[in-house]
């Protein structure tokens with residue numbers, strides 16, 4: 001349809017807009033001109049504080065100094081999420097970024113652990129360095145290359161500050177920023193491609209490729225191209241969130257807290273200067289006023305802001321690349337922040353776009369491939385989130401009872417059955433969550449495999465017990481030298 005892409009217009013300057021601008025400019029450099037349009041009057045969503053480990057790769061590729069980033073975004077280290085009351089009230093478990101135990105030839109560690117369970121009921125997290133650091137409040141970057149001692153980590157940060165931090169890089173590399181409200185979008189009458197956007201001032205900004213980072217409304221992808229939305233609220237019925245900042249605790253936790261309540265769940269995220277809190281809930285089961293009360297009564301410290309209400313509809317934009325528009329960020333869909341995946345999905349969309357970049361002009365082949373990969377990726381995350389809800393034993397209230405009855409996506413049902421029967425985990429293409437994540441959430445939600453891999457029987461019980469005990473003690477060893485999380489952050493920030 002078109003010849004080469006020479007000018008990219010990014011609509012929106014939230015986290016999605018500035019992540020996209022910075023990375024495209026860094027990689028494509030002078031091969032393209034990039035202009036970003038945003039409106040301070042409209043503003044950004046201003047929530048979103050928890051990430052997963054790939055964010056570090058994103059920052060590394062941009063050449064960002066970690067200490068500067070942590071200082072600028074008021075970040076803390078995140079090693080895990082603690083799920084409280086999800087299976088039953090009073091019980092909790094961790095989903096860490098680590099992998100329990102050690103890698104074993106032909107037979108994953110958890111089969112040995114399952115066998116050991118018959119005589120020794122140590123939970124699987126006792127063999128996970130991320131967990132041990134998280135519960136002890138200690139962290140360091142170990143200098144060993146031994147993967148046994150890997151501590152995969154991500155950050156809690158202020159996403160609005162992160163956007164501004166990236167803006168300074170993007171502008172320094174040559175991204176042009178234009179302030180103004182877009183009130184008209186001009187399409188080619190034959191192809192439907194977008195040719196330009198018009199600001200209230202009358203200025204017209206033309207481009208070859210448009211990235212829609214305008215937030216949930218999707219100014220280009222929905223309001224102009226009417227792309228359509230796949231609604232997943234029959235699987236994930238929570239449709240609102242209320243967010244509020246509160247005083248920080250004296251020590252910063254190394255994990256996000258996710259606390260199940262009677263009609264949804266609460267997040268608590270430690271930043272350097274405050275805690276971020278929110279309640280995700282189903283408006284069919286609880287009113288907005290009840291949700292605000294529930295959240296404010298469970299902060300654990302004084303609130304610092306007015307509660308902010310956000311409405312959403314879980315699902316995804318049917319074609320995330322339609323004509324010459326690619327939706328990135330909230331315009332591409334929404335999955336509740338239970339596993340901190342939205343900022344990751346921005347990153348992944350940018351990488352996908354770079355892989356399939358239409359430098360010879362846009363055609364259906366790239367678009368279809370892009371859309372197919374996005375759909376698969378979104379579906380895997382959706383299924384992983386559903387798993388937390390449906391596998392609950394909270395029988396004493398309506399919301400959780402209804403979640404037990406939800407008809408499962410076929411692939412999720414299959415994965416759960418495989419694990420239930422003989423502890424088998426399936427790693428799928430484009431699934432950001434590795435076996436160790438599925439393992440922890442399945443075990444945490446109470447799925448116990450009926451059997452384990454026969455290879456675990458090749459080792460005598462006594463040898464197995466001592467092997468597991470050695471692994472556990474070895475994982476504890478690094479903690480003897482580790483500073484507290486807050487000391488780690490302070491030392492790092494003093495280094496610049």
Ligand SMILES: Cc1cc2nc3c(=O)[nH]c(=O)nc-3n(C[C@H](O)[C@H](O)[C@H](O)COP(=O)(O)OP(=O)(O)OC[C@H]3O[C@@H](n4cnc5c(N)ncnc54)[C@H](O)[C@@H]3O)c2cc1C
Pocket residue numbers: 011012013014015016017037038039040042043044045046047048049050051159180181182183213214215216219241242243278310312328329330331337340341342343344
């Ligand atoms: C309750 C909640 C909690 C969340 N928690 C997490 C989390 O813990 N972890 C995580 O990874 N993600 C989280 N997210 C998601 C995360 O907040 C978003 O993915 C991220 O902030 C990206 O938003 P965005 O840039 O797409 O949209 P926005 O921040 O809404 O930005 C939209 C931009 O478009 C501009 N714009 C819109 N219309 C116009 C116009 N007409 N003219 C000019 N400019 C325009 C606006 O000015 C703004 O700059 C959460 C989301 C919600 C709702």
